[in-house]
Amino acid sequence: MAAVVHRARDAFEALGDPTRRSLFERLATGPMAVGDLAAGAAVSRPAVSQHLKVLEEAQLVTKTAVGARHIYRIDPRGIGAVRDKLDAWHGTAMAAFQAFADAEHEKDEALK
Amino acid sequence: MAAVVHRARDAFEALGDPTRRSLFERLATGPMAVGDLAAGAAVSRPAVSQHLKVLEEAQLVTKTAVGARHIYRIDPRGIGAVRDKLDAWHGTAMAAFQAFADAEHEKDEALK
């Protein structure tokens, strides 16, 4: 058992770190190996590996080994999940605003 | 000049923290004063104030003082900006995948 103790980080926490977001952004342009990613990054290769692990745990990227190289690519489902949550927030916020506006209008009517 | 010294935190970093995301999520249900937010939060009121400041800097919420109370509400533009970036990533990722698929298909054709 035991498994990993690491607190499973969600997508928002994963995208919170600038370095990770930079890696994710570069992966959006196309699949890439760890070494290539590290070459363009401002941090060491092990750091890139650790960040990729976090992104993978957050289901934002997927890994496929081809030979000795590990190719990372974006997992569309991860982006979708984040977008859905944003849409939900936006929806409830708009609904709340609408309810508020309606109530204001109601008061105006009452004053006529 | 001088402006703000604080390293301007963007929306992703702001939403990265679970406490802040919780506050933001509650604000999505409607505008609320600091005290009310702090009452339902797991941290102290000053902590809530600090988080609200970060959310405000990230343009995710706006503040309006009514009497001695400060009412915070969601800034739709903030959500929109985040969503736009997600859409852009999704778009380029899809385009990259399509280009890859086309290239593969091209190779298959060449082998015929």
Add this chain to the structure above:
DNA sequence: CAAGTCCGTAAGTCAATACTAACAGTAAGT
């Protein structure tokens, strides 16, 4: 004007975490 509310800020502490260096494992080539 005094007292009570409501909120933001400053200072300081402590835990989370991002980073590097060193090591270990896996795959391909000679």
Add this chain to the structure above:
DNA sequence: ACTTACTGTTAGTATTGACTTACGGACTTG
């Protein structure tokens, strides 16, 4: 089998940042 290339993991350090306590300013009500 040995070497080289590519990557993941571990250990340890240092920095970031989230939190509380204490304080001060702004507003309202008696």
